């Protein structure tokens with residue numbers, strides 16, 4: 001018998017014993033959450049500050065698709081990273097393409113830079129992106145499967161001043177958000193010429209001590225030995241303290257680069273800690289790597305931001321040999337910290353006038369009037385679906401509107417409107433044509 005087309009099979013499956021008739025409730029996917037209206041104030045504020053400062057520091061806004069070819073991340077982020085081995089969300093499209101939800105922005109930004117000819121722009125090219133990233137991690141506070149990043153990339157120059165300027169940008173953002181007590185953890189993990197020599201030394205050190213390592217690190221030893229330095233298991237941390245340190249094996253170029261970055265940070269009086277165990281979990285880094293931690297984060301992996309130099313990534317992704325440096329801020333963690341530290345964000349501007357309508361004729365006119373008042377620059381609110389004056393004035397009172405404008409049947413016919421002072425309760429009827437002028441005059445005199 002010929003097999004049924006798939007759509008028929010699906011219909012049959014869902015008919016009768018159908019799932020869709022069974023009453024059930026739904027929850028957001030594990031590790032993903034709703035951002036409710038009361039939290040939006042924090043998000044809007046953080047994003048606004050980031051966008052303003054990005055512009056002030058000369059960054060241009062770029063948006064890339066949420067899905068990219070999976071190979072872009074395997075190659076860019078690195079095949080032996082946690083992101084690729086455990087965390088990436090991948091799918092095969094109906095047409096057979098292998099795509100992944102972006103787990104970070106950097107490879108996607110470089111893809112866009114190469115694909116759209118941005119490499120012919122005057123350099124450095126400074127780009128920033130804001131949006132969701134996806135990582136299949138074990139969910140906990142500050143670690144989500146869908147989170148948001150603001151990612152900044154400076155492409156085309158090797159000057160250490162740029163590494164420092166990115167850190168300065170982060171502190172400018174945190175200052176505007178009133179976030180204090182943050183520190184930079186910084187390290188230099190060498191380049192293609194000095195790192196392989198160090199790597200060999202490190203593998204040599206661990207070879208005889210392999211049994212003392214956690215299972216994860218035993219596996220990582222061949223593929224990604226630098227990651228052994230930032231393992232959080234006790235045994236591994238103790239061993240790391242005896243391991244050779246990269247700082248003693250940097251070539252002159254990396255050494256000078258590091259020294260210069262630190263001198264710039266000193267000049268800016270930004271607080272930093274030299275952390276020889278900081279290696280970061282992405283394969284593309286060269287030279288400078290850094291993370292920014294809140295004081296509360298000691299001992300826990302909750303960096304607010306992280307980044308570093310990646311001088312080989314553009315070539316790796318098919319471009320010319322072009323240095324670059326960047327970092328990304330975790331917006332969920334910024335918002336979590338603002339709330340933990342009870343930092344108040346001033347609410348949106350409150351509507352100063354509330355439009356009340358009574359009767360069918362007034363209701364008909366009220367939509368147009370609302371739009372005219374809004375366009376004149378007044379902060380206005382209304383509840384068109386309520387019909388009684390009592391209910392509407394109650395709402396006006398609740399949102400602390402300064403004036404209520406009352407439009408009834410009689411007012412429409414007389415081409416007038418009532419202004420009610422919500423503090424004193426005094427009401428006055430004025431010609432409708434003068435309403436904007438009248439309200440603005442009253443607001444100025446209050």
Ligand code: HAM
Nearest residue numbers: 104106142143144147303304305306307326327328330
């Ligand atoms: P990353 O350290 O993987 O770096 O992520 C940067 C920041 O994103 C972290 O410091 C953290 O605040 C936030 N973040 C990452 N994963 C999660 C999560 N599961 N839940 C909540 N927040 C999270 C990068 O992604 C690099 N692309 C940064 C970069 C840009 N390097 C150079 N240019």
